Amino acid sequence: MQSSKLFRQALAIGIATSLGFANAAIAAPDAGEYQLGIISDDTGPIASAGISYHDGADLAIKEINEKGLAGEGVTFTLSVKDSASDAARSVQATTQFAADRNILAIICCVLSPNAAGVSQFAIQSGLPVVIYGATREGLPQEPYITSVVALPGPQEVLLAERMAAEFAPKKVAYIKQSDSDIQSARATKVQKVMEAVGVETSAEVFVLGADTDFSGPATQAMVTKPEMIFVWANQTAGIGVITALRQRGYDGQIVTSDIISPPAVFEKSGATVANIPFAVSFQPGVSDSSTAQAFIDAYKADYGKLPDVYAAQGYTAIHLIAQGMKSLDGKPTRKALAEAIWNITEIEHNVYGGQQMENGQARTPGTLIVNWTKEGEVKRWEK
Amino acid sequence: MEMLLDFWAAYSSTVVFAMVNSFIALSMYAVLSAGILSFTTIVFAAIGGFMAAQMIAGAGLPISVAIMGAGLAGLAASVLLAPLFLRLETHWMALASLALVLITRVVVLNAPALTGGVNGMLVPVRVGVMEMAIWLALVALVFYRLHHSWYGLATRAVREDPSVAATMGISTWRIQFIAFAISGAVGGIGGAGMAVTLQFISADTYFLGAAFTMIASTVLGGSFHWFGPIVGAFIFTALPTLMQSIVPSIQDVAKGVVLLVIMIYLPRGLVDPRARKLRKAARERQTLRDHHAPLEPSHDTILPGKTSKEAKA
Amino acid sequence: MQLFLEQLINGVSLGSLYALFGIGFGLVFATLGILNTAHGAYASWAAILGYYAVEWLQVPFPMAVVIGTVGGGLIAIIVDQVGFQPLRGRKGGMLGALITSIAFLIVLDSLAGTATGHQSWAFRPGHYPDGLIDFGPIRVPQMQVIIIAAMLIVGIGMHLLVQRTRIGAAMRAVGWNEEAASLGGVNARVVILITAFLAGATSGLAGVLGGAATANISYQLGEGLLLKGFAAVVVGGFNDVRGTIIAGVLLGVTEVFVSQYLSSTYRDGVTYVLLLGFLFLRPRGLFGSGSFIRA
Numbered sequence: 008m009q010s011s012k013l014f015r016q017a018l019a020i021g022i023a024t025s026l027g028f029a030n031a032a033i034a035a036p037d038a039g040e041y042q043l044g045i046i047s048d049d050t051g052p053i054a055s056a057g058i059s060y061h062d063g064a065d066l067a068i069k070e071i072n073e074k075g076l077a078g079e080g081v082t083f084t085l086s087v088k089d090s091a092s093d094a095a096r097s098v099q100a101t102t103q104f105a106a107d108r109n110i111l112a113i114i115c116c117v118l119s120p121n122a123a124g125v126s127q128f129a130i131q132s133g134l135p136v137v138i139y140g141a142t143r144e145g146l147p148q149e150p151y152i153t154s155v156v157a158l159p160g161p162q163e164v165l166l167a168e169r170m171a172a173e174f175a176p177k178k179v180a181y182i183k184q185s186d187s188d189i190q191s192a193r194a195t196k197v198q199k200v201m202e203a204v205g206v207e208t209s210a211e212v213f214v215l216g217a218d219t220d221f222s223g224p225a226t227q228a229m230v231t232k233p234e235m236i237f238v239w240a241n242q243t244a245g246i247g248v249i250t251a252l253r254q255r256g257y258d259g260q261i262v263t264s265d266i267i268s269p270p271a272v273f274e275k276s277g278a279t280v281a282n283i284p285f286a287v288s289f290q291p292g293v294s295d296s297s298t299a300q301a302f303i304d305a306y307k308a309d310y311g312k313l314p315d316v317y318a319a320q321g322y323t324a325i326h327l328i329a330q331g332m333k334s335l336d337g338k339p340t341r342k343a344l345a346e347a348i349w350n351i352t353e354i355e356h357n358v359y360g361g362q363q364m365e366n367g368q369a370r371t372p373g374t375l376i377v378n379w380t381k382e383g384e385v386k387r388w389e390k
Numbered sequence: 391m392e393m394l395l396d397f398w399a400a401y402s403s404t405v406v407f408a409m410v411n412s413f414i415a416l417s418m419y420a421v422l423s424a425g426i427l428s429f430t431t432i433v434f435a436a437i438g439g440f441m442a443a444q445m446i447a448g449a450g451l452p453i454s455v456a457i458m459g460a461g462l463a464g465l466a467a468s469v470l471l472a473p474l475f476l477r478l479e480t481h482w483m484a485l486a487s488l489a490l491v492l493i494t495r496v497v498v499l500n501a502p503a504l505t506g507g508v509n510g511m512l513v514p515v516r517v518g519v520m521e522m523a524i525w526l527a528l529v530a531l532v533f534y535r536l537h538h539s540w541y542g543l544a545t546r547a548v549r550e551d552p553s554v555a556a557t558m559g560i561s562t563w564r565i566q567f568i569a570f571a572i573s574g575a576v577g578g579i580g581g582a583g584m585a586v587t588l589q590f591i592s593a594d595t596y597f598l599g600a601a602f603t604m605i606a607s608t609v610l611g612g613s614f615h616w617f618g619p620i621v622g623a624f625i626f627t628a629l630p631t632l633m634q635s636i637v638p639s640i641q642d643v644a645k646g647v648v649l650l651v652i653m654i655y656l657p658r659g660l661v662d663p664r665a666r667k668l669r670k671a672a673r674e675r676q677t678l679r680d681h682h683a684p685l686e687p688s689h690d691t692i693l694p695g696k697t698s699k700e701a702k703a
Numbered sequence: 704m705q706l707f708l709e710q711l712i713n714g715v716s717l718g719s720l721y722a723l724f725g726i727g728f729g730l731v732f733a734t735l736g737i738l739n740t741a742h743g744a745y746a747s748w749a750a751i752l753g754y755y756a757v758e759w760l761q762v763p764f765p766m767a768v769v770i771g772t773v774g775g776g777l778i779a780i781i782v783d784q785v786g787f788q789p790l791r792g793r794k795g796g797m798l799g800a801l802i803t804s805i806a807f808l809i810v811l812d813s814l815a816g817t818a819t820g821h822q823s824w825a826f827r828p829g830h831y832p833d834g835l836i837d838f839g840p841i842r843v844p845q846m847q848v849i850i851i852a853a854m855l856i857v858g859i860g861m862h863l864l865v866q867r868t869r870i871g872a873a874m875r876a877v878g879w880n881e882e883a884a885s886l887g888g889v890n891a892r893v894v895i896l897i898t899a900f901l902a903g904a905t906s907g908l909a910g911v912l913g914g915a916a917t918a919n920i921s922y923q924l925g926e927g928l929l930l931k932g933f934a935a936v937v938v939g940g941f942n943d944v945r946g947t948i949i950a951g952v953l954l955g956v957t958e959v960f961v962s963q964y965l966s967s968t969y970r971d972g973v974t975y976v977l978l979l980g981f982l983f984l985r986p987r988g989l990f991g992s993g994s995f996i997r998a
Binding site for chain 2: 738740785786789790793797798799801802803805806807808809810812813814817930933934937968969971972975976978979982983986
Binding site: 049050087088089091094095096098099101102103105106107108120121123124127128131185186187188 | 396397398399400401402403404407499508509510512514516584587588589590592594595630631634638639641642
């Protein structure tokens, strides 16, 4: 009896896939509680962002369970293993999740090296992984590894074009983090745009991610008298650079990336980060879709603070899994879920006002160019 | 049975990491046992690790060949370094080795052709549990044989008192040179082990974090017997995983506290051949006293751990 | 010229932090024979204490500096009495103390992570001296002037304390030989406590000032100081306050100038090669007076 039902289900899935579509009206996953896993960064050097990702994911789970977004009667629980951003511990957590038959899929990884290690193991053991933080190119692998983080590039280009058009500066300086391939690639993109319209590069200054003292680099950039300074580095270093520039009285325009977008950054640095334009795809106060508003309200109610761009990504990762889950029929398997996730071309439930997926990789959603005001609000940036 | 299989599948990688860390700890023990505190193990591990990664990812060689190559590379590096380091006094050697670890990171970051630079290197294959176990068994066998050889005796003499060792005709320089060579080879193997278990290595893989945790696990396990470092490596690898399932929020604090408590109450580590001998001696005395109580009155003032002369005698 | 002057001051100020931090590190190394990897954690904790004093108790910045400095000293005493005291008299050598200090490094860093909510904090603008001082051709941030002044005052004070006072003589005596020192009427226990406190306090001072100047108050603050402070101590000769100060400042200036005139890529390489060079060629440091007695 049992086996014949299974057989029929398998047949149905087979037909559905061979026809190239799964009819949502007929297909439905079996009701029940399913486990997902998160390899979190709750402690360790990047825990400030890591905790946000985790909170966003928790919120998504709660919402999905309340509203049945992953299918009728389908609920998720999230099993947590903290990696402390350590590569070895990330891999160990992956093996433990892979061995636990109850775990259907996992989300993880802020750091690209850890994401690379986890992905390799997950592919070998057939465990679906949705990456929510690491931005290295080429991480997605059909069908098991997908990423909800847009690759860097388009946002920087937009931002740079806007700066070039509105300020028409003659000389700009770039402060880049040389020991991060991603940050330096992003800075180079900006530099290309600026140089293409004839803006002179007055200085290219390199800092290291673990540095703390930026008085030297700040002086080095300022002495060339640039009208504008682009800062591209990780959060701690980037804010350190901006603070150093302001401390030594630089009053030209500073431009940076979404590293200063989290509300916690304004809480820390206050007016120092005000009036610095940056490009993001989600920001409380500016993102105005109904989904975004609902997310912001729920987040505030649960955690007593505003969500940041990282929380939004953790939230999106879980919703991607839910969407994949909903399209399945019967008892979901890891492989079927992975394929369903891989085939998603648009994340329905997102806070970006639209989120396309292509070959398991999120495309850059709508870009907002914004800045902090002195009062701690985020507004669309205007010259 | 199925539960057992699941448990094994979940924790097999912890076991593999523990085995890999055992190599690193044994490499540190190799020099410690000859009276040298040195962090050069991490340097040898880096050399072995990137060597193995290149052999596997670049040349497509099998893991076992790569591990052998890494061991040889580590050996070569240590043989070159040892004469330089042995010119320094012990304390300066510790500092110099630390400086060398710092320099290694800078070199790794700035030699992208060999190491992938800031991007690090992906290693496409993973080592099996059995293969790693065989390697560890082989290395452990070597340490076992050495422990019971003339060389083992000589290292203990050099560690306890170099001047006494000299009067016994033992050349401290030669013993410590050999110790460095062993440390290099084993460290290289350990570094390769890290490459084929993490499957991703970069400058941060071989840095101070590893240096500090590994010297700690070596001493925690016991630096007076070759089995100690292996025990220490297993405990230090398993501890965070264990704490994760009990109280995740204090997993690191717990690691530090365990280390502290052991250093205060068992300063010679968990595996301590002297303590074992003392216990054995005490037991023998106990039996002796039970049989000839009136004849052996003086012995009950001697407590285990209080005197080392008694054990040596 | 203006660039050179500004970078020189950047370098001296950065180096002053290394020196300030290194003084205590070297003192503990020379007097107590401990290679203390937890020394950086004192700096992190001092900065955190200073930060919360300003945020919660609304104390002015100078008071926050005092709180951080004293706090660093007290933590150092606790660490010494809990961790290092049981090892004394066991002749465990440097190894036991090193491992114990690693244990404290793990514990203190991870507690500091919890205390800061794993965030990096900064004194808010206006809560610390964040203005500029005009020196004719160049303008210098107030914090840099404060750091250089603090280093000079503490450095000279510590040098005089160690070389000219009875306490200093006692410290040197304990460093020389603890047993002989107690025979000669020196209370070793008190000397140890004073040494630990001074070391923690100078590290703490470097932590609060550095945290304010670099806008980075987190558990990672101490690590950077530890590596560079360690280099300053080795180059300067570990039981010589003058040597540590000069070496620290030189390292800071070298770092800034290498980034400015060569490349930031080689910056750390130059520092550490210098460090290794000194170890091999001039292991006694700049003034060549150090020696390990407790070995």
